Amino acid sequence: MTTANTPVRTRFAPSPTGYLHLGGARTALFSWAYAHRFGGTFVLRIEDTDVERSTPEAVQAIIDGMQWLGLHHDEGPFYQMKRMDRYREVLAQMLAQGTAYYCYSSPEEVEAMRERQRAAGDKPRYDGTWRPEAGKTLPAIPADRKPVVRFKNPLDGDVTWDDVVKGTITISNREMDDLVIARPDGTPTYNFCVVVDDWDMKITHVIRGDDHVNNTPRQINILKALGGTLPLYGHVPMILGADGEKLSKRHGAVSVMDYPAQGYLPEAMLNYLARLGWSHGDEEVFSMEQFCGWFDLDHLSKSPAQFNQEKLAWLNNHYIKLADNARLEKLVRPLLEKEGAQLDGAPSLELTIGLLKERANTVNDIAAAVMMFYRQPAPDAALLAQHVTDAIKPVLQDFAARCATVEWKKDALAPMIKEVLAEHKLKMPQLAMPLRLLVAGQLQTPAIDVVLELFGREVVLERLKKGLA
Structure with a gap:
């Protein structure tokens, strides 16, 4: 494992098969903050080996989301599809060392062996037909069949790691079969590429969603076979919707870039994501500078976080006011x-x-x-009939006459309005409501003197004249 003296290097490694979702953004934030707290390096890596599903648009959506949030990478972005020569080099090394082997079993044969295992009540897995062992005779190589490459997983023992979020996790090697690490066309698979990348990029801390827990023992075994140094792993629980179900499109906006379109500020989103699964005492509102100074892995929650739209809106209001x-x-x-x-x-x-x-x-x-x-008022006819009555029209005309000469500042408008109210023995709403309707086109506005000042004398007089005609 890494030591306290090792420079911190974290990474965010999304797959560009869709938008940057909130869970991914939170993972990126935690990885970014941990690197920044210790003066380390934050690496952005695009895991685009799923050629059929990866798109340039998704890559751009990820980069746009990171830029909007201000989670700037120190190195990268690195693209796995541009590292194929390196993966082939490591595959050749493993084949030569005997930690990987060619498997000529067809997909149909593999599925048939799994069906037999299911029928026998066993866990379906590759049965090792092509796994080379001392004294074992392998089948004849089928003609015109391209092999996959499988990792020679240990048959016995356990894989144990101290997960910085979940605690000690142990998986028996008997639970894992020999993973395919290269397809028949030579394209390397996800778990293999991740290991080589983390090894080459000297990643010290892997912070990611807990949907990757099952990948971790496989990656640890491959990394050990390569003689690499293991990073520290931390698997963060998923984000749930308000209904307790996994966050999805039916909960509303789940793409990070939906949020600027809905009028959210990045600092509000960052502050909110930081509190989804991490805490620092009772602190709810804090800057990213404070967050980087406080952030540690010890206070990451073991329980799923629940997304609360109202809490996000409250935070956004706070940052809008600032x-x-x-x-x-x-x-x-x-x-x-x-x-x-x-x-x-x-x-x-x-x-x-x-x-x-x-x-x-x-x-x-x-x-x-x-x-x-910034628009012409179009008050509702029923509201006009209710508030701009024959009884109030003379008051509005008196008010308009005074508007022609009063100094056009709220400090002068306010006492003038009070004078009108006093002379006509009215209460504020009896004058303010029709004024709002005629000038602004609506009943709800801030203080009427402030609103009138901003509209300007000419606009107010013009709209009162039109409304009283």
Whole structure:
């Protein structure tokens, strides 16, 4: 195993057969943070040997997701398909050393032997027909049949490792058969490529999902056969949906890149993912600098984490409130333009964002809220009839007359509104509601004096005149 004096080298090694999902992003975050805490190296490796399912679009989606999150790699990305010569070199070495062998059993023959084993109540496995042993005579090589290469797994003993998340795990070698490490066309298989990559890249800590636990004893045996140094393994439990089931598309957005489209900030997602299966006391909100300083493997949870959309939204609201308005403006502007917002000659977008971001859970919420400043009002007819009554119209006309001369600042508008209310013996909602409808087109807005100031005198007078005509 690695020692305390070994420079930390972690890796994130996704398969580009789909989007970067939340579980993968969390694995990447943990691996990145651990390397950064100890001044180590974080490696990005694209495991693209599944040629039929791997796509350039999926590769780009992974890279885009990593960039959005800010999980920048120190080395890579390395692509397994570009390392085929190296894999063939190691395969040839293993064949020469006798730790691997050619197997000429056809797929049909392998399936038939497994059926016989199932019928006998045994665990289905390759029976070692082509495994070379001292004094054993191998069958005649079939004509015109290309062999696979199998790893010569130990027949006896156990594979034991101290998993940094799950504790000590022991698997009997009798539970494993001789794994295919190269297909008939010579293409190496997943478990073999992973071992060679981790060996060549001097990976010291493998942090990954616990769906890989069954791969680990096989990889350990292959690595030992190569004479490599074993990394420390940590298998993190999966992320579950709110219903306790494995997170999937039916739970909503599970691709990382769905979240910026829904208006989430990367720092909120990172903070949230960090708390899914790891804790530092009662800390809930923290920066990535703090996280890297705190992160350790001892406090990774052994239990599955449960995804909570409301908690993520709460965190996103927190980071939106902290975010610079100029930064938010760059995110909101394209959303408004897509909706046909009239931005020219309208109130400053940074100012309207600053006014309305406090209650927004997402950037999209901000865009929806500020839209009232960048479109013509279209109040509901029933609401107009309810609030802009014949009784209130003279008050609105009085208010409009005062708007023509008052200093156009909220500090002057507020006392003017109070004067109107006092003179007409009204309460604030009786005036504010019709004002909001006529000027903003809706009943819900922040304080009316602030909203009026942002709309500007000319727009307010024009809309009041139109509404009272």
